[in-house]
Amino acid sequence: MMNNLFSIFDPTTNLFNLSINWISTLIGLMFIPYSYWFIPNRFITLWNIITYKLHNEFKTLLGNNGLNGSTFIFISMFTFILFNNFLGLFPYIFTSTSHLNLSLSISLPLWLSFMFYGWINNSQHMFAHMIPQGTPNILMPFMVLIETISNIIRPGTLAVRLTANMIAGHLLMTLLSNTGSSMTFYLVIFLIIIQILLMILESAVAIIQSYVISILSNLYASEVN
Template identity: 70%
Template sequence: MMSNLFSSFDPSTNIFNLSLNWLSLMMGMMIIPMTFWFIPSRFNMIWINIIITLHKEFKTLLGPMNHKGSTLIFISLFTLILFNNFMGLFPYIFTSSSHMSLTLSLALPLWLTFMMFGWINNTKHMFSHLVPQGTPPILMPFMVCIETISNMIRPGTLAVRLAANMIAGHLLLTLLGNTGPMMNSFTITILILIQMLLLILEFAVSIIQSYVFAILSTLYSSEVI
Protein backbone atom coordinates (compact mmCIF):
# COMPACT_ATOMS: atom_id res chain seq x y z
CA MET A 1 0.00 0.00 0.00
CA MET A 2 1.40 3.39 -0.99
CA SER A 3 2.00 5.80 1.89
CA ASN A 4 1.12 8.69 -0.42
CA LEU A 5 0.15 9.24 -4.02
CA PHE A 6 3.60 10.43 -5.10
CA SER A 7 5.40 7.33 -3.80
CA SER A 8 4.95 5.77 -7.25
CA PHE A 9 7.42 8.42 -8.46
CA ASP A 10 9.87 7.75 -5.62
CA PRO A 11 13.36 7.04 -7.04
CA SER A 12 14.71 5.65 -3.74
CA THR A 13 13.56 2.05 -4.27
CA ASN A 14 16.70 -0.08 -4.12
CA ILE A 15 17.97 -3.65 -4.26
CA PHE A 16 21.15 -4.49 -2.34
CA ASN A 17 21.46 -0.76 -1.52
CA LEU A 18 21.69 0.09 -5.22
CA SER A 19 19.19 2.56 -6.68
CA LEU A 20 18.23 0.56 -9.77
CA ASN A 21 15.23 2.66 -10.80
CA TRP A 22 17.40 4.90 -12.96
CA LEU A 23 18.30 1.85 -15.08
CA SER A 24 15.16 2.70 -17.05
CA LEU A 25 17.29 5.36 -18.78
CA MET A 26 19.19 2.60 -20.56
CA MET A 27 16.80 -0.36 -20.27
CA GLY A 28 15.49 -0.03 -23.82
CA MET A 29 18.97 -0.21 -25.29
CA MET A 30 19.34 -3.67 -23.71
CA ILE A 31 16.25 -5.10 -25.43
CA ILE A 32 16.92 -3.71 -28.93
CA PRO A 33 18.18 -6.63 -31.07
CA MET A 34 21.59 -6.27 -32.69
CA THR A 35 20.09 -6.73 -36.16
CA PHE A 36 18.25 -3.41 -35.71
CA TRP A 37 21.54 -1.56 -36.33
CA PHE A 38 22.46 -3.54 -39.46
CA ILE A 39 19.29 -4.50 -41.31
CA PRO A 40 17.07 -1.52 -42.30
CA SER A 41 13.65 -2.69 -41.14
CA ARG A 42 10.39 -0.76 -41.61
CA PHE A 43 10.67 0.62 -38.08
CA ASN A 44 14.21 1.77 -38.84
CA MET A 45 13.08 3.48 -42.03
CA ILE A 46 10.27 5.28 -40.18
CA TRP A 47 12.71 6.49 -37.54
CA ILE A 48 15.17 7.72 -40.18
CA ASN A 49 12.36 9.70 -41.86
CA ILE A 50 11.42 11.23 -38.49
CA ILE A 51 15.06 12.26 -37.91
CA ILE A 52 15.32 13.81 -41.39
CA THR A 53 12.09 15.78 -40.80
CA LEU A 54 13.35 17.03 -37.42
CA HIS A 55 16.70 17.95 -38.98
CA LYS A 56 14.99 20.10 -41.63
CA GLU A 57 12.78 21.81 -39.03
CA PHE A 58 15.62 22.53 -36.57
CA LYS A 59 17.79 23.76 -39.44
CA THR A 60 15.06 26.23 -40.41
CA LEU A 61 14.72 27.47 -36.81
CA LEU A 62 18.46 27.93 -36.39
CA GLY A 63 18.53 30.15 -39.48
CA PRO A 64 21.46 30.94 -41.76
CA MET A 65 24.03 30.79 -38.91
CA ASN A 66 23.58 27.06 -38.25
CA HIS A 67 26.67 24.90 -38.64
CA LYS A 68 26.94 21.41 -40.05
CA GLY A 69 25.82 18.94 -37.38
CA SER A 70 24.33 21.62 -35.12
CA THR A 71 20.92 19.96 -35.23
CA LEU A 72 22.36 16.65 -33.99
CA ILE A 73 22.29 17.66 -30.32
CA PHE A 74 18.62 18.66 -30.50
CA ILE A 75 17.62 15.47 -32.36
CA SER A 76 19.49 13.46 -29.71
CA LEU A 77 17.72 15.43 -26.98
CA PHE A 78 14.32 14.73 -28.58
CA THR A 79 15.17 11.02 -28.89
CA LEU A 80 16.35 10.71 -25.27
CA ILE A 81 13.25 12.40 -23.80
CA LEU A 82 10.86 10.52 -26.11
CA PHE A 83 12.50 7.21 -25.20
CA ASN A 84 12.24 7.88 -21.45
CA ASN A 85 8.65 9.11 -21.74
CA PHE A 86 7.67 5.90 -23.52
CA MET A 87 9.54 3.69 -21.05
CA GLY A 88 7.54 5.28 -18.21
CA LEU A 89 4.28 4.12 -19.80
CA PHE A 90 5.11 0.44 -19.20
CA PRO A 91 3.88 -1.02 -15.90
CA TYR A 92 6.37 -1.18 -13.01
CA ILE A 93 9.00 0.86 -14.88
CA PHE A 94 10.28 4.03 -13.23
CA THR A 95 9.41 7.24 -15.13
CA SER A 96 12.73 9.07 -15.09
CA SER A 97 11.46 12.05 -17.14
CA SER A 98 8.93 12.90 -14.40
CA HIS A 99 11.75 13.98 -12.06
CA MET A 100 13.26 17.44 -11.88
CA SER A 101 16.68 15.87 -11.28
CA LEU A 102 16.67 14.61 -14.88
CA THR A 103 14.76 17.40 -16.64
CA LEU A 104 16.79 20.16 -14.95
CA SER A 105 20.00 18.25 -15.75
CA LEU A 106 19.03 18.47 -19.41
CA ALA A 107 17.75 22.07 -19.45
CA LEU A 108 20.26 23.88 -17.22
CA PRO A 109 23.54 22.92 -18.99
CA LEU A 110 22.01 23.77 -22.38
CA TRP A 111 20.80 27.18 -21.19
CA LEU A 112 24.11 27.97 -19.45
CA THR A 113 26.04 27.04 -22.59
CA PHE A 114 23.85 29.24 -24.78
CA MET A 115 24.20 32.17 -22.37
CA MET A 116 27.97 31.85 -22.07
CA PHE A 117 28.39 31.59 -25.84
CA GLY A 118 26.07 34.56 -26.47
CA TRP A 119 27.52 36.93 -23.88
CA ILE A 120 31.14 36.11 -24.78
CA ASN A 121 30.84 36.20 -28.59
CA ASN A 122 27.76 38.39 -29.30
CA THR A 123 27.57 40.79 -26.35
CA LYS A 124 25.85 43.63 -28.25
CA HIS A 125 23.36 41.20 -29.76
CA MET A 126 22.51 39.87 -26.28
CA PHE A 127 22.03 43.39 -24.89
CA SER A 128 19.70 44.23 -27.79
CA HIS A 129 17.46 41.31 -26.77
CA LEU A 130 16.84 42.94 -23.39
CA VAL A 131 14.97 45.87 -24.98
CA PRO A 132 12.39 44.89 -27.65
CA GLN A 133 12.22 47.10 -30.72
CA GLY A 134 9.79 50.00 -30.40
CA THR A 135 9.84 50.15 -26.58
CA PRO A 136 9.20 53.70 -25.25
CA PRO A 137 12.26 55.13 -23.42
CA ILE A 138 10.37 55.46 -20.12
CA LEU A 139 9.61 51.70 -20.11
CA MET A 140 13.13 50.55 -21.04
CA PRO A 141 14.37 49.94 -17.43
CA PHE A 142 11.27 47.85 -16.69
CA MET A 143 11.63 45.89 -19.95
CA VAL A 144 15.27 45.09 -19.11
CA CYS A 145 14.17 43.68 -15.73
CA ILE A 146 11.30 41.70 -17.26
CA GLU A 147 13.42 40.29 -20.09
CA THR A 148 16.24 39.37 -17.69
CA ILE A 149 13.87 37.52 -15.36
CA SER A 150 12.13 35.73 -18.25
CA ASN A 151 15.53 34.70 -19.59
CA MET A 152 16.74 33.39 -16.23
CA ILE A 153 13.66 31.22 -15.60
CA ARG A 154 13.86 29.50 -18.99
CA PRO A 155 15.65 26.35 -17.77
CA GLY A 156 13.19 26.10 -14.86
CA THR A 157 10.16 26.39 -17.13
CA LEU A 158 11.59 23.78 -19.53
CA ALA A 159 12.24 21.34 -16.67
CA VAL A 160 8.94 21.93 -14.84
CA ARG A 161 6.86 21.72 -18.04
CA LEU A 162 8.22 18.27 -18.92
CA ALA A 163 8.12 16.86 -15.37
CA ALA A 164 4.65 18.23 -14.56
CA ASN A 165 3.08 16.92 -17.77
CA MET A 166 4.52 13.45 -17.23
CA ILE A 167 3.47 13.35 -13.56
CA ALA A 168 -0.07 14.64 -14.25
CA GLY A 169 -1.04 11.85 -16.64
CA HIS A 170 0.52 9.11 -14.51
CA LEU A 171 -1.24 10.40 -11.40
CA LEU A 172 -4.59 10.41 -13.19
CA LEU A 173 -4.05 6.82 -14.34
CA THR A 174 -3.03 5.82 -10.79
CA LEU A 175 -6.05 7.52 -9.20
CA LEU A 176 -8.50 5.87 -11.59
CA GLY A 177 -6.77 2.49 -11.25
CA ASN A 178 -7.05 2.57 -7.45
CA THR A 179 -10.85 2.87 -7.67
CA GLY A 180 -11.17 -0.44 -9.58
CA PRO A 181 -11.57 -2.85 -6.60
CA MET A 182 -14.59 -0.89 -5.34
CA MET A 183 -16.55 -1.13 -8.61
CA ASN A 184 -18.88 -3.72 -10.15
CA SER A 185 -18.21 -5.41 -13.49
CA PHE A 186 -20.07 -2.81 -15.59
CA THR A 187 -18.27 0.20 -14.12
CA ILE A 188 -14.93 -1.65 -14.34
CA THR A 189 -15.53 -2.11 -18.09
CA ILE A 190 -16.12 1.65 -18.44
CA LEU A 191 -13.03 2.31 -16.30
CA ILE A 192 -10.86 0.10 -18.53
CA LEU A 193 -12.08 1.97 -21.63
CA ILE A 194 -11.29 5.31 -19.95
CA GLN A 195 -7.86 4.00 -18.93
CA MET A 196 -7.15 2.94 -22.52
CA LEU A 197 -8.15 6.38 -23.83
CA LEU A 198 -5.96 8.04 -21.18
CA LEU A 199 -3.07 5.79 -22.16
CA ILE A 200 -3.43 6.88 -25.81
CA LEU A 201 -3.48 10.48 -24.57
CA GLU A 202 -0.29 9.80 -22.59
CA PHE A 203 1.38 8.46 -25.72
CA ALA A 204 0.51 11.73 -27.47
CA VAL A 205 1.73 13.79 -24.48
CA SER A 206 5.02 11.85 -24.48
CA ILE A 207 5.65 12.78 -28.11
CA ILE A 208 4.45 16.38 -27.77
CA GLN A 209 6.48 17.15 -24.64
CA SER A 210 9.72 15.78 -26.07
CA TYR A 211 9.11 17.79 -29.25
CA VAL A 212 8.33 20.97 -27.28
CA PHE A 213 11.48 20.57 -25.16
CA ALA A 214 13.66 20.15 -28.25
CA ILE A 215 11.98 22.98 -30.20
CA LEU A 216 12.27 25.48 -27.33
CA SER A 217 15.93 24.55 -26.80
CA THR A 218 16.52 25.18 -30.51
CA LEU A 219 14.75 28.56 -30.33
CA TYR A 220 16.81 29.60 -27.28
CA SER A 221 20.01 28.68 -29.10
CA SER A 222 19.00 30.62 -32.23
CA GLU A 223 18.64 33.81 -30.14
CA VAL A 224 22.30 33.86 -29.10
CA ILE A 225 23.77 33.50 -32.60
Protein backbone atom coordinates (compact mmCIF):
# COMPACT_ATOMS: atom_id res chain seq x y z
CA MET A 1 0.00 0.00 0.00
CA MET A 2 1.37 3.41 -0.96
CA ASN A 3 1.56 5.91 1.91
CA ASN A 4 0.76 9.58 1.63
CA LEU A 5 3.94 11.61 1.11
CA PHE A 6 2.78 14.14 3.68
CA SER A 7 2.43 11.43 6.32
CA ILE A 8 6.01 12.11 7.40
CA PHE A 9 4.80 15.45 8.76
CA ASP A 10 1.88 13.98 10.73
CA PRO A 11 2.24 14.06 14.54
CA THR A 12 1.19 10.42 14.91
CA THR A 13 3.62 9.26 17.59
CA ASN A 14 1.70 9.04 20.83
CA LEU A 15 1.91 7.74 24.36
CA PHE A 16 -1.37 7.02 26.17
CA ASN A 17 -3.18 8.79 23.28
CA LEU A 18 -1.11 11.93 23.88
CA SER A 19 0.94 13.22 20.95
CA ILE A 20 4.60 13.34 21.97
CA ASN A 21 6.06 14.51 18.66
CA TRP A 22 5.69 18.13 19.70
CA ILE A 23 8.21 17.49 22.48
CA SER A 24 10.83 17.92 19.75
CA THR A 25 10.18 21.67 20.09
CA LEU A 26 11.87 21.57 23.50
CA ILE A 27 14.06 18.48 23.26
CA GLY A 28 16.94 20.48 21.79
CA LEU A 29 17.65 21.91 25.22
CA MET A 30 19.29 18.57 25.99
CA PHE A 31 21.96 19.35 23.39
CA ILE A 32 23.06 22.50 25.23
CA PRO A 33 25.79 21.66 27.75
CA TYR A 34 25.68 23.18 31.20
CA SER A 35 29.05 24.83 30.61
CA TYR A 36 27.34 27.01 28.00
CA TRP A 37 25.87 29.10 30.80
CA PHE A 38 29.01 29.40 32.95
CA ILE A 39 32.17 29.21 30.86
CA PRO A 40 32.72 31.59 27.91
CA ASN A 41 33.71 29.57 24.85
CA ARG A 42 33.85 29.95 21.08
CA PHE A 43 30.23 28.99 20.62
CA ILE A 44 28.88 31.55 23.06
CA THR A 45 31.23 34.20 21.67
CA LEU A 46 30.00 33.55 18.11
CA TRP A 47 26.38 33.55 19.23
CA ASN A 48 26.86 36.86 21.07
CA ILE A 49 28.26 38.40 17.89
CA ILE A 50 25.27 37.16 15.88
CA THR A 51 22.72 38.44 18.39
CA TYR A 52 24.52 41.78 18.63
CA LYS A 53 24.41 42.20 14.85
CA LEU A 54 20.73 41.26 14.81
CA HIS A 55 20.02 43.70 17.64
CA ASN A 56 21.61 46.58 15.74
CA GLU A 57 19.76 45.70 12.53
CA PHE A 58 16.39 45.34 14.23
CA LYS A 59 16.94 48.57 16.15
CA THR A 60 17.68 50.41 12.91
CA LEU A 61 14.51 49.08 11.29
CA LEU A 62 12.35 49.99 14.27
CA GLY A 63 13.67 53.56 14.27
CA ASN A 64 13.85 56.02 17.12
CA ASN A 65 10.22 55.45 18.14
CA GLY A 66 10.79 51.79 18.99
CA LEU A 67 10.53 50.78 22.63
CA ASN A 68 13.71 49.83 24.45
CA GLY A 69 14.21 46.07 24.52
CA SER A 70 11.67 45.38 21.77
CA THR A 71 14.41 43.97 19.54
CA PHE A 72 14.82 41.01 21.90
CA ILE A 73 11.36 39.79 20.89
CA PHE A 74 12.55 39.31 17.33
CA ILE A 75 15.92 37.91 18.38
CA SER A 76 14.12 35.32 20.51
CA MET A 77 11.82 34.47 17.60
CA PHE A 78 14.82 34.12 15.26
CA THR A 79 16.53 31.82 17.76
CA PHE A 80 13.43 29.70 18.35
CA ILE A 81 12.64 29.18 14.65
CA LEU A 82 16.30 28.54 13.75
CA PHE A 83 16.55 26.07 16.61
CA ASN A 84 13.49 24.08 15.47
CA ASN A 85 14.41 24.24 11.77
CA PHE A 86 17.76 22.64 12.48
CA LEU A 87 16.25 20.00 14.76
CA GLY A 88 14.01 18.89 11.90
CA LEU A 89 17.09 18.00 9.85
CA PHE A 90 18.02 15.20 12.26
CA PRO A 91 16.65 11.73 11.42
CA TYR A 92 13.44 10.63 13.15
CA ILE A 93 12.85 14.04 14.76
CA PHE A 94 9.51 15.72 14.16
CA THR A 95 9.78 19.05 12.29
CA SER A 96 7.46 21.31 14.27
CA THR A 97 7.99 24.34 12.01
CA SER A 98 6.51 22.41 9.06
CA HIS A 99 3.05 22.76 10.63
CA LEU A 100 0.78 25.78 10.51
CA ASN A 101 -0.11 25.09 14.14
CA LEU A 102 3.27 26.37 15.26
CA SER A 103 4.07 28.94 12.58
CA LEU A 104 0.65 30.59 12.79
CA SER A 105 0.77 30.63 16.60
CA ILE A 106 4.00 32.64 16.28
CA SER A 107 2.95 35.13 13.61
CA LEU A 108 -0.69 35.74 14.58
CA PRO A 109 -0.19 36.92 18.21
CA LEU A 110 2.65 39.22 17.11
CA TRP A 111 0.55 40.73 14.32
CA LEU A 112 -2.44 41.21 16.63
CA SER A 113 -0.29 42.93 19.23
CA PHE A 114 1.13 45.27 16.58
CA MET A 115 -2.35 46.12 15.32
CA PHE A 116 -3.77 46.75 18.79
CA TYR A 117 -0.81 48.92 19.73
CA GLY A 118 -0.92 50.88 16.47
CA TRP A 119 -4.66 51.55 16.40
CA ILE A 120 -4.82 52.48 20.08
CA ASN A 121 -1.74 54.70 20.28
CA ASN A 122 -1.15 55.85 16.68
CA SER A 123 -4.58 55.69 15.05
CA GLN A 124 -3.95 58.75 12.86
CA HIS A 125 -0.73 57.21 11.55
CA MET A 126 -2.51 53.92 10.87
CA PHE A 127 -5.25 55.68 8.89
CA ALA A 128 -2.63 57.62 6.92
CA HIS A 129 -0.79 54.39 6.15
CA MET A 130 -3.91 53.09 4.37
CA ILE A 131 -3.45 55.60 1.54
CA PRO A 132 0.02 55.98 -0.01
CA GLN A 133 1.17 59.52 -0.63
CA GLY A 134 0.21 60.90 -4.06
CA THR A 135 -2.77 58.55 -4.59
CA PRO A 136 -5.49 60.14 -6.83
CA ASN A 137 -8.79 60.81 -5.09
CA ILE A 138 -10.70 58.42 -7.32
CA LEU A 139 -8.42 55.52 -6.34
CA MET A 140 -8.44 56.15 -2.59
CA PRO A 141 -11.33 53.74 -1.76
CA PHE A 142 -9.65 50.98 -3.74
CA MET A 143 -6.28 51.63 -2.08
CA VAL A 144 -7.88 51.44 1.37
CA LEU A 145 -9.46 48.11 0.44
CA ILE A 146 -6.21 46.72 -1.00
CA GLU A 147 -4.12 47.89 1.96
CA THR A 148 -6.64 46.44 4.41
CA ILE A 149 -6.64 43.03 2.72
CA SER A 150 -2.84 42.98 2.44
CA ASN A 151 -2.59 43.86 6.13
CA ILE A 152 -5.04 41.15 7.21
CA ILE A 153 -3.28 38.34 5.32
CA ARG A 154 0.17 39.19 6.71
CA PRO A 155 0.19 36.61 9.54
CA GLY A 156 -1.04 33.96 7.11
CA THR A 157 1.67 34.72 4.57
CA LEU A 158 4.35 34.59 7.26
CA ALA A 159 3.10 31.23 8.51
CA VAL A 160 2.65 29.71 5.04
CA ARG A 161 6.09 30.94 3.92
CA LEU A 162 7.83 29.15 6.77
CA THR A 163 5.72 26.01 6.52
CA ALA A 164 5.97 25.67 2.74
CA ASN A 165 9.73 26.13 2.66
CA MET A 166 10.29 23.54 5.37
CA ILE A 167 7.93 21.02 3.75
CA ALA A 168 9.35 21.42 0.23
CA GLY A 169 12.91 20.44 1.10
CA HIS A 170 11.87 17.55 3.33
CA LEU A 171 9.52 16.17 0.68
CA LEU A 172 12.22 16.29 -1.99
CA MET A 173 14.68 14.44 0.25
CA THR A 174 12.01 11.85 1.10
CA LEU A 175 11.15 11.26 -2.56
CA LEU A 176 14.80 10.77 -3.50
CA SER A 177 15.53 8.47 -0.56
CA ASN A 178 12.55 6.23 -1.40
CA THR A 179 14.02 5.51 -4.83
CA GLY A 180 17.36 4.34 -3.43
CA SER A 181 16.30 0.70 -2.95
CA SER A 182 15.71 0.22 -6.68
CA MET A 183 18.97 1.81 -7.85
CA THR A 184 22.29 0.29 -8.77
CA PHE A 185 25.41 0.77 -6.69
CA TYR A 186 26.77 3.69 -8.71
CA LEU A 187 23.42 5.46 -8.76
CA VAL A 188 23.16 5.07 -4.98
CA ILE A 189 26.52 6.80 -4.58
CA PHE A 190 25.28 9.60 -6.83
CA LEU A 191 22.06 9.75 -4.80
CA ILE A 192 24.02 10.07 -1.55
CA ILE A 193 25.98 13.00 -2.99
CA ILE A 194 22.73 14.69 -4.02
CA GLN A 195 21.26 14.10 -0.56
CA ILE A 196 24.31 15.68 1.06
CA LEU A 197 23.98 18.72 -1.19
CA LEU A 198 20.28 18.93 -0.36
CA MET A 199 21.09 18.74 3.34
CA ILE A 200 23.47 21.69 2.94
CA LEU A 201 20.73 23.55 1.07
CA GLU A 202 18.20 22.76 3.80
CA SER A 203 20.63 24.04 6.42
CA ALA A 204 20.85 27.32 4.51
CA VAL A 205 17.05 27.43 4.19
CA ALA A 206 16.72 26.91 7.94
CA ILE A 207 18.87 29.99 8.58
CA ILE A 208 17.35 32.12 5.83
CA GLN A 209 13.73 31.40 6.77
CA SER A 210 14.24 32.23 10.44
CA TYR A 211 15.94 35.47 9.41
CA VAL A 212 13.21 36.36 6.89
CA ILE A 213 10.39 35.75 9.39
CA SER A 214 12.05 37.88 12.08
CA ILE A 215 12.89 40.69 9.64
CA LEU A 216 9.37 40.83 8.19
CA SER A 217 7.84 40.84 11.68
CA ASN A 218 10.20 43.67 12.58
CA LEU A 219 9.14 45.63 9.50
CA TYR A 220 5.48 45.15 10.39
CA ALA A 221 6.21 46.44 13.90
CA SER A 222 8.04 49.49 12.54
CA GLU A 223 4.95 50.50 10.52
CA VAL A 224 2.82 51.06 13.63
CA ASN A 225 5.25 53.55 15.24
